[in-house]
Amino acid sequence: MQKQEVTIYDVAREAKVSMATVSRVVNGNNNVRKETRDRVLKVIERLHYQPNAVAQGLASKKTTTVGLIVPDFSNLHFAELSQGINDIATLYKYNILLSSVGNTLVGDDHVIQNLLNKQVDGIIYMADQISEKGKETLLRSKIPVVLAGTLSENKETFGSVAIDYKKAVEESLEIFYQNGKRNFALVLNNPETYLSSKELIPAFNQFAQEHKLSNNHVYSDISTYEDGYNLVDQLRQDKIDAVITLKDMTAGGIINGALEKGMTIPKQLEIISAGSTNVAKLVNPQLTVVQQPLYDIGAMAMRMLTKLMNNETVEDKNIKVPYLLLRGKTTL
Template identity: 45%
Template sequence: MEKQTITIYDVAREANVSMATVSRVVNGNPNVKPTTRKKVLEVIDRLDYRPNAVARGLASKKTTTVGVIIPDVSNMFFASLARGIDDIATMYKYNIILANSDGETQKEVNVLNNLLAKQVDGVIFMGHRITDEIRAEFSRSKTPIVLAGSIDPDVQVGSVNIDYRQATKEAVDLLASHGNEKIAFVSGALIDPINGQDRMSGYKEALENHKLKYSEGLIFEAPYSFKEGLALTDRILNSGATAAYLTDDELAIGLLDGLIDKGIKVPEEFEIVTSNDSLLTDVARPRLTSVTQPLYDIGAVAMRLLTKMMNKEDLEEKTIILPHSIYEKGSTK
């Protein structure tokens, strides 16, 4: 037997009140007599009535739903951000629709349009970079959008990050101060401004401070995965590098395993600093030295920024930079 959808009309008839009264009870409006409220709530309970969010959205022009676009749900970096977003969303009574974009431009555009078609009140976007295609969609849309862990070089969209340039400079400074003259820079796509602009300039600045020569032969681009890190091991060793700074923890674990497989001691013969300080850095042996980002906070602050935009509150700052540090563990001397 098909389950009948219970409507507000059924509840009103059963409780012998008007639909407006049921609506007031459901929306927590105080102008309802306690006895009436109790009667209506009992009927709602007995019939298992669930207000239709879409219908409520049409009436209020708000769906109290937020779309969250993630490039890779399985990557711990994005999972931690999503956790922070979800907790604040719950606090402000917003529901979340989570969508996976695989970091592909066309899929990002499709996913964004699907969310906007669902009339979400706001969107949090985590992508490796803001492509022209996705920027065009952002500017066409009237819906508030905030970036978490992504940078908009044109600063048109609100965003929450750490200072990636400074963090990379400190990481490479640490490796150079241990006497490493050839330090590999291993990152995701350099077309992503966080990698190609912010982190790269931090890397170059640290080399200059230590009077080390910049060399293209020490720059490695790879998709963010354990397998890719493992596959890069030979090339990184052949470059003459004795240390590496990596922009992703999975890549770093791949390289660590590749080095151990070759009998190379970490950190005695090769030092590693990674970037996200996810759980993976503590699971590895030796534990990985890492830049620490307040991942949960980046998500939480992004969601709070979005609630302000959705409620048209005044914003002191659209670009928010949170503090970072370097946590020295077992992969550096």
């Protein structure tokens, strides 16, 4: 026979106080006399009462729960980001509700709304894309939101922790240029919804303009290994000789597709990726990468969120962290 759960009503009856008094004791409200508080605490201990976290949240308007949104549970990039977030959440005694919006953005607004319906105190958004409807839902929610690993368009509203993508693009293109390459490509998913596009694309175009380069392309809707593999014919047709990707798996697809079609890497085609996953070490030839400190980004994002949720002062809501450019075998 299942043991009956002890309720707040049982504690109130045994301590001969109201349920409101028990609630005040449990939530640390000082407006309770010492002798009453001691009596209630003794009953709680004797009955092994475990306060209901949801009920506490409704009473205090805080649930000590944060929503964590990722695009893809299987992507190693987001796994390492999540570890940093989880460690800080555990340190500050926050629970995490994990949700995935998928790579297509279908229903991202629904996912966000579901978390809001669960009364989360804040949201960390790790997905690198967001629909206009999803963005509007977050803005309307009025709860703290921090982007981890991507840049915020709404710098006054959303916090963000990410690398300096503009600088990373400029440094990558300079490597290509110094190696004699002149026909560059930037490979993204959807620039309209990609959160960092407003820094990446202008930096890409500005470099081309300053160096008087005319044959440069931004390829959209490219996010998987297969997409990268299938892109190779277009790269050859456009005479592209250097590529920046943001996903290591996509870079792996480009490498294998290029090699199968008889191209030499890096002599004919150079590649730099900013995915920061172990895939970069597994592909052959090994990728040159913009190495992001993913664990640190996640940890810093969660720490910022704890401050915002507790109305603490946050001097800089849009933090750019250092990165390393590690040379592999896909650049000269």
